[in-house]
Amino acid sequence: MSTFLLEIVTPERLVYSEQVDSITARGIEGELGILPGHIPMVTPLQIAPIYIKNGKENKRVAIGGGFIEVRKDKVVVLAESAEFPESIDVDRARAAKERAERRLGSQSNQDHFDHRRAEIALQKAVNRINVYGK
Known part of the structure; x- marks a missing residue:
């Protein structure tokens, strides 16, 4: 092949x-x-x-x-x-996920840009956790 x-x-x-x-x-x-x-x-x-x-x-x-x-x-x-x-710090990724979820949950005083940054941070954290865990 x-x-x-x-x-x-x-x-x-x-x-x-x-x-x-x-x-x-x-x-x-x-x-x-x-x-x-x-x-x-x-x-x-x-x-x-x-x-x-x-x-x-x-x-x-x-x-x-x-x-x-x-x-x-x-x-x-x-x-x-x-x-x-093997190079993922899963505790750091979980903490980043929690921070992003909190920011998304308290979006009342956020502008669109901050909301999008929080969404991207959440996606990256979840991706890292999933790759680490499989």
């Missing part, structure tokens, strides 16, 4: 760079399954896990939004944040 190079990059560093069999990511318009030879494309990513398949090994990464670029023999994920389960 053929493979392709997957690179996951955040503003801080190169998080992952390996040959893989396939990945599954969630784009703005839905789930994307990417195999070798996929048509080139660029699309925004939702705050959601990316699933990596490499032989019998399956990995997942909590992605905090960004873009995916599919090239002929390489896929680049430009992510705002990217964390493997």
Whole structure:
């Protein structure tokens, strides 16, 4: 079976760079399954896990939004944040989730921008907790 190079990059560093069999990511318009030879494309990513398949090994990464670029023999994920389960501080993620839920619950004096920031913070926290826990 053929493979392709997957690179996951955040503003801080190169998080992952390996040959893989396939990945599954969630784009703005839905789930994307990417195999070798996929048509080139660029699309925004939702705050959601990316699933990596490499032989019998399956990995997942909590992605905090960004873009995916599919090239002929390489896929680049430009992510705002990217964390493997072993690097997630689940207590910190749970605390962030609770803070975001409190902010959303007391929205009477919030403007639209603060509300949206709280929603995004909640999505990121839940994504991290889910990737950590599976």
